[in-house]
Amino acid sequence: MISTKLFFEEALKPIKESEVETLFAKICEEQQSIGFYSLPTDSARTVDNIYKFILSNNAVYKGKIKNLVLLGIGGSSLGTKAVDCALKHSKNRNDINLIFLENCDPNEVGALLSGVKAKDTLFIMISKSGSTIETTSLAKYVIAKFFKTIENPRLKKRFLIITDEDSPLDRFGKEFGLERFYIAPNVGGRFSVLSAVGLLPLAILGYDIRKLLLGAAKFKKSFFDANEFEMIKKALYYVHNYEKYPINVLFSYSSSLDKLTAWYVQLWAESLGKIDKDGKNVGLTPIGLVGSVDQHSFLQLIVEGPKNKSVTFVKVKEFKNNSKIPNITIKNLEKTDFVNGLNLADLLNAQCEATLETLVEKNIPVDIIELDTLNEESIGALIFYYELLTAIAGKAFDINTYDQPGVEFGKRKLFEKLSKK
Amino acid sequence: MISTKLFFEEALKPIKESEVETLFAKICEEQQSIGFYSLPTDSARTVDNIYKFILSNNAVYKGKIKNLVLLGIGGSSLGTKAVDCALKHSKNRNDINLIFLENCDPNEVGALLSGVKAKDTLFIMISKSGSTIETTSLAKYVIAKFFKTIENPRLKKRFLIITDEDSPLDRFGKEFGLERFYIAPNVGGRFSVLSAVGLLPLAILGYDIRKLLLGAAKFKKSFFDANEFEMIKKALYYVHNYEKYPINVLFSYSSSLDKLTAWYVQLWAESLGKIDKDGKNVGLTPIGLVGSVDQHSFLQLIVEGPKNKSVTFVKVKEFKNNSKIPNITIKNLEKTDFVNGLNLADLLNAQCEATLETLVEKNIPVDIIELDTLNEESIGALIFYYELLTAIAGKAFDINTYDQPGVEFGKRKLFEKLSKK
Incomplete structure (x- = not known):
């Protein structure tokens, strides 16, 4: 499924076992009150409801749906986008066209909806309360255009x-007789991919959402069975050293993981960027990269720029596609023939290893997460790994990991600005 | 075209006029020897060759080309991707399908080439020397598959x-009778979008490359006429304070500018992340964000996290698409009605202003670049603005802005690893 390895053991030595155990105990306690911890194991009813809906809904079941339009932004879209991007090449994925309406950019909205017809399209509006201005505005736009x-x-x-x-949006839907699915209680947007927020659209797209939950549940069990203390040490190291290493880079060696890094960026940034109890601005700045592409973009800065970054590699051990680099020689470029006959995936993974080893030799705090292969189970495990890591780091910072008070001010400003007009 | 404004004038006061003038003089000198400075004004022959090629090539001219496949990575693809993403909604863009083959990810390569047929496809291999391992490997793959x-x-x-x-790739092409276009002398990959690297594919896609160059040339003139000292001050401020503000965020308020931020990330990271003459690791870490989407992802960290970021906003003053938010009331969500009747673009731009004002009030070094509208001229100007800003910051750091020695080590490691197999 997934396995992890740290390459900065020496640096971790000052971390006391007792500190690790205390933090573990705090997370064991926190899981009683914060909703996301329960999602992998307590979603049977949600899953049943979703499959019941799909089976009973001829339009979806009989392949009459061509487009699935998701109206949602931030935590309401990033998780689904991440999983679909990671697994879109898998056999489970049907050919429904997935469209994200997130940004009130008129060019983008126009392009995304061109050719879309209401009769073969399912719209899902996703918002905890319904008051997210982008989502509500685009919902109104869609209603006027199609209905x-x-x-x-x-x-x-x-x-x-x-x-x-019982949110305002729920009450609206009830009155108008619209089908509603609920986000499990006490689950924040950025931790909601394993709730109905991600599960419903992903099931409609054909993915095995039970396997997604199973992967997360297996990792959860391993963690609460006290088998994953290494990740607590990693989080503690990041938090102890956040002024020395203010930036955490997630370097994923597969184009399929591109959107998963975007999901991680939100999770990490919004959860950990906080004012702590002493009034101090704390947090770690996340950066998502894709290998090998970003070796040609960002790697130079990691290697020779300021030593202010920790780097986590993600590698996929086995790709099911074994396309090869053919035995062709391009005259004058014979020196590139050392990769001839290799699988593309072997080159990609060798690039991952070469870059990782380079950064280890430069004394950069490096670790790796290896996925056995890209499937629902490994992605579910990876998602839960990152949700847990974020929760642990937040606890170590002694902040509220689950709110986002810093964005309210801008929302009020927007309201003042526009309600004058 | 573009206009700029800084919101941290107070902080800039310690910067001496003499320092600004010295730096300006150094850039005036550097432009004699570094190729990218000449591209906006000295590319007439390249442009003529490109249009001559397109006009004489029936397949391109008569609309027989369905796919344009670019084999290139890093500086060979990011610029074209940035311009096409920015302008793809414009009337000039034809309907040729643009495909980037960059990463040796077998799933991605398979998906991108599915349905592609050689008879209606043009392949362009882009590499300064031809030895980039991803590009050469994918070229071999394409040759075997299609030819x-x-x-x-x-x-x-x-x-x-x-x-x-006269690169090895050029000599190969000559011997096999392949059409070749040259990158102007002394132009590095990440500064090459206004050379044949970007101009040829962009012209094939229908864009007015003369206008793109014109926008860059106008900004160049304004700069060398000594009208843009403000950007020199900004660069000096960033460099003087790179330990306090190690991160520079480019926050673009349009989904169309998503890939332009990726282009900026490479330009900034690879140019400025260097070991300086005293052996110190210097540089500024670039982060690209898209508004308003990333208000729901990253903004919390900027507002409440460590104060280690400067932020540049990019705003598009006028969108040609004036789609409106309809006058619909969603029961129970009446409080979102304050935007009813507004253009989507007006909401987007008000969000940009509200976020900018919030960050200014938090004493974060903020500036804004405003584009009149999205067209070839404004994008050309924006590109040249960033190339100049990077050159100025590199000069202020007293580093070589144009090399990337830090990535060579990993390439050797890859060779050792794979040539053993």
């Missing part, structure tokens, strides 16, 4: 809602 | 080369 009015009875067949139970 | 052997005479019609004159 004319909000009272149109066709809305009931084509427009679903995922929200918190 | 069987390298001697296939159809290769001459379908496979172009952009490279340095």
Whole structure:
């Protein structure tokens, strides 16, 4: 599934076992009150509801849906995007076209919806309360464009809602007879991919969401069985040294993991960038890279720039596609023939190893997460690994990992600015 | 075209005019020897050759080309990707499908080439020397898949080369009778978008490359006419304070500018992440964000996390698409009605302003670049602005902005690893 290894053991030595155990105990306690911990193991009813909906809904089941449009931003879209990007080459994925309406950029909205027709499209509006201004504005746009009015009875067949139970959006949906799925209680947006927020769209796209949850559940068990103290040490090291290493880089060696790094960036940035109890601005700045592409973009800075970054590599051990570099010689470029006959994936993974070894030799705090292969189980495990790591780091910073008070001020400013107009 | 404004004037006061003038003089001197400075004004022959090629090549001219496949990585692809992403909604863009073959990820390569046929596809291999291992490997893959052997005479019609004159790749192309375009002398990969590297594919896609160069040339003139000292001050501030503000964020308020931020990340990271003459690791870490999406991902960290970031906003003053948020009220969500009737673009731009003002109030070094609209001229100007800013910052660090010695070690390691197999 996934395995991990740290390459900065020496640096970790000052961390006391007792500190690790105390932090572990705090996480064991926190899991009683914070919703995301329960998702891998307590989602059977949600999953049943989702499959019941899909099976009973002819339009989805019989392949009549061409487009799935998700109206949501931030935590409401990044998780689904991450999983779909990671697994879109797998056999489970059907050919429904997935469209994310997130940004109020008129060019993008116009391009994404061109060619979309209401009769073969399912719209899902995802918002905890319904008050996210982008999502609500785009929902209004979609309703006007495809259904004319909000009272149109066709809305009931084509427009679903995922929200918190009894939120304003839920109450609206109830009154208008729209199908609703609920986010499990006390689950924040950026921790919600394993709730209905991610599970419903991913199931519609054909993915095995039970396997996704199973991967997360297995990693959860391993963690709470006290088998993953290494990741607690890693989090403690990051937090103890956040002024020396303010930046954490996630370097994923597969284009398929591109959006998973974007999901990690939100999780890490919004959870850990906080004012702590002493009034200090703390946090770690996340950067997502894709190998080998970003060896030609960012690696120079890691190697020769300021030594202010820790780096986590993600590697996929086995790709099912074994396309080869053919035995062709390009005259004058014979020196590139040393890779002839190799699988593309072997070259990619050798690049990952070469870069990792280079950074280890430069004394950069490096670790690696290896996925056996790209499938629902390994991605579920990776997601839960990062949710746990974030929770642990937040606890070590002694901050509230689950709020985002810093963005409220800008929202008020926006309201003042526009309500004047 | 573009206009700029700094919001940290107070902080800039200690910078002496004489320091600004000295740096300006150094850049005036450097432009004699570094190739990218000349591209906006000295590319008439390249442009003529490109249009002559397109006009004389029936397949391109008569709309018989469905796919344009670019084989290149890093500086060979990021610039074209940035411009195409920025302008793909414009009327100039034809409907040729643009495919980037960069990463040796077998799933991605398989997906990108599925459905591609040699008879309606043009392949362009882009590499300064031809020895970039990803590009050469993928070129071999493409040759085997679509042409069987390298001697296939159809290769001459379908496979172009952009490279340095007299490079090994050039000599190969010459011997096999392949069409070649040259990168202007002394232009590094990440500064090459305004050379044949970007101009040839962009012209094939329908963009007005003369306008792109014109925008760059106008900004160049303004700079060398000594009208842009503010950007020298900004660069000096960044360099003087790189330990306090090690991170520079480019926050672009349009989904269309997503890939331009990726281009900036390479330019900034690879140019400025260097060991300086005293053996010190210097540089500034670039982060690209897209508004308003990343308000829901990264903004919390900027507002409440460590105060280690400067932030540059990019805003598009006028979008040609004036899609509106309809006057629809969603029951229970009436508080979102304050944006009803607004253009989507007005909401997007108000979000940009609200976020900028928030960060200014938090005493974060903030500036803004405003584009009149998204077109070839404004994007050309923005590109040249960033190339100049990078050159100035590199000069202020007193480093070699144009090399990348830090990535060689990993390349040797890869060779050792694989040539053993």
